[in-house]
Amino acid sequence: MNRRIRSIFWLMTACIVGINAFQAYWLWKNYQIDRQQFSQTVQDALFQVLEQQQVGEARRLLGKKLRGRTAPADSHSSRIIIRQYGSESQQTRVFFYDQPESLSNKPKAGKQPTKRLIVTYNTNQQRAENSPLQPADSMARRISSLVMLNWAGGKNLNLFKLKNDYRTELLRRSIDTDFQLDTVTIHPRHGQSDVLIFKNDGQQSGPDKRLQTSPLPINPVQNLFVQASFTTPSFYLLRRMGWLLGGSLLLLLLTTGCFLFMLSTIMRQKKLSEVKNDFINNMTHELKTPIATVTAAIEALQNFGALNDPQRTQNYLAISQNNLQRLSDLVEKVLNLAVEEKRELTLRPELVNLAELAHDLITNHQLRAPKPIAFVADIPAEASVLVDRVHFGNALNNLIDNAINYSRDQVHIRLAFRQNRDGWQLSVIDDGIGILKTYQSAIFDRFFRVPTGNLHAVKGFGLGLAYVRQVVERHGGHIQVQSEPGKGSEFILLFTNH
Structure with missing residues (x-):
């Protein structure tokens, strides 16, 4: 290719x-x-x-x-x-x-x-005699x-x-x-x-x-x-020669523009092809896991006498039900992708206390964290902003999720709030594995995930950061990332007063 x-x-x-x-x-x-x-x-x-x-x-x-x-x-x-x-x-x-x-x-x-x-x-008139x-x-x-x-x-x-x-x-x-x-x-x-x-x-x-x-x-x-x-x-x-020069310049611009557009289209198609392959691999892995779990539970009920033990039967049925529900959620999410892409995000702004919102998210992650997490919330108690509580909370939750998932055995996460006369910013800083400079401009695209080959240590479809960018832009702000492999990442949400 x-x-x-x-x-x-x-x-x-x-x-x-x-x-x-x-x-x-x-x-x-x-x-x-x-x-x-x-x-x-x-x-x-x-x-x-x-x-x-x-x-x-x-x-x-x-x-x-x-x-x-x-x-x-x-x-x-x-x-x-x-x-x-x-x-x-x-x-x-x-x-x-x-x-x-x-x-x-x-x-x-x-x-x-x-x-x-x-x-x-x-x-x-008289003239000289010798005049010839x-x-x-x-x-x-x-x-x-x-x-x-x-x-x-x-x-x-x-x-x-x-x-x-x-x-x-x-x-x-x-x-x-x-x-x-x-x-x-x-x-x-x-x-x-x-x-x-x-x-x-x-x-x-x-x-x-x-x-x-x-x-x-x-x-x-x-x-x-x-x-x-x-x-x-x-x-x-x-x-x-003005019309000749003008026509030649116009032809040059049109030809060069078509060339650049075609090259951009080819590169975009190449990128979409790679994203499609990654999405298929991730989707296959995500669908295969619950199917394999349900299949194993049914085999246990059929072949290992689990039906004679009501407690074991109940456990296997609960496992199967959870995985089937997960499978249903995955299929539903895939079916809704196209609809969500065309539909604009509807916001219901309200005055939200960022310190309280951050505290709720931190508590939730500490209860179900698979690894040790150290949180630091550098947010004043009186810090309040006008945002949609649900969507902004989900966006902040996605950033914390990524900080946890893309880290080593333990992680330190810091939430920092800054405000000035022009606006305010909220940063999510971690000491995880970091992101290569090559991929930093693409991580906010739909379905994009940093290539990891056939390894799927972190589950997902590459939609989390795309959703974060959509929420931030709908609030009139923009998002930046600063990252260095091996040292961690910092996601900065910037908003202006309006």
Whole structure:
């Protein structure tokens, strides 16, 4: 049985560990995927807002440096198109469109885009004789130089506006977490590039464990770049994975709870099986004794002429009657066990003098004691408590019975009463054989008896202490036991004032 339970335990443990390991691996992979997606998203968002700001600034410069009429330079997407119409055209037009799909066709009258920049260049103007540039090529280079000067100068980058635009773009992409936007300088070092040397606050910094975007250039001439740093991406990612973590934790708790419940059920069934076997052994022994006694009395009457002696006949009949009555009581007790377990104990509390109750019990046990007993009652004469006289007396009687039965050739029993402002306690102390620590938590269970093998020196069904606990708890108290094998036991009944 123990080997089978041990095998079940290890199999279930392996199952739990396997499920938890799989869950942990699955969550880790999901976290890594979300982290990669987060990193890519914040990088794309930074590139987009930086491109918008640089293109917007370039449009502003084009409108300022070149002749023509301008529209607002705050669009989100723009392109520069240079077209020279006709082989003999005298003009080159530069179109700035906000809608890329509108750039594929030649602008038509009345159907021009709402936001555009048209720069007109007059090819009739005088130019150097040796100039190899054609009008369209010249205009393209002029525009490119303006854009590059604006980019390389780096003076028109508004870091505050870039940060606000970046935050807005992140929110549009459902990312709400703190970040820091810095301008950084990158220099090659020892044959390596992309080594972070200085941030915009001028303090030296080395590699950072925070999640950082790749640096994007804002002034490649001066090696000036912009970079975003996220201080708590893990917390943000874990918050986004909340339902995954919650579901996994719930599954873990349910699985572990089922495992513990099944293990507890198996152990309880094992314990019940042992208690059942002990009960059957005790019951068999208790029933066999009166049956054997009655059988012996009847044989004496039949085979040894006891019927011719009225006195002997009367004695044998009295013995048989007593044992049959005992047998009947045992059967009745077994039949009533289930009923007593379901039925609540009914109490009739009254003010009881503990000193008088203890004196009556001590006198009764001294009269029928099978061994020498020394009683000490440390109970004040005026000690009175509100209890059910019958049930509390029976509970105290059971404790004294156990102290006598589980002792050596003689026993010393002490009853001690203590009272304070919170309540009172009554202790039954003996110097008997004691109880092993292993069994102290189980002695108050129904049918439980400390294992003694096939020896039945003490008769009973393991119901006495269960009854004591039931009576004490119905009175609003609880019972404790302190015992050491070979030195005796102390049962403490604790009650609070109510």
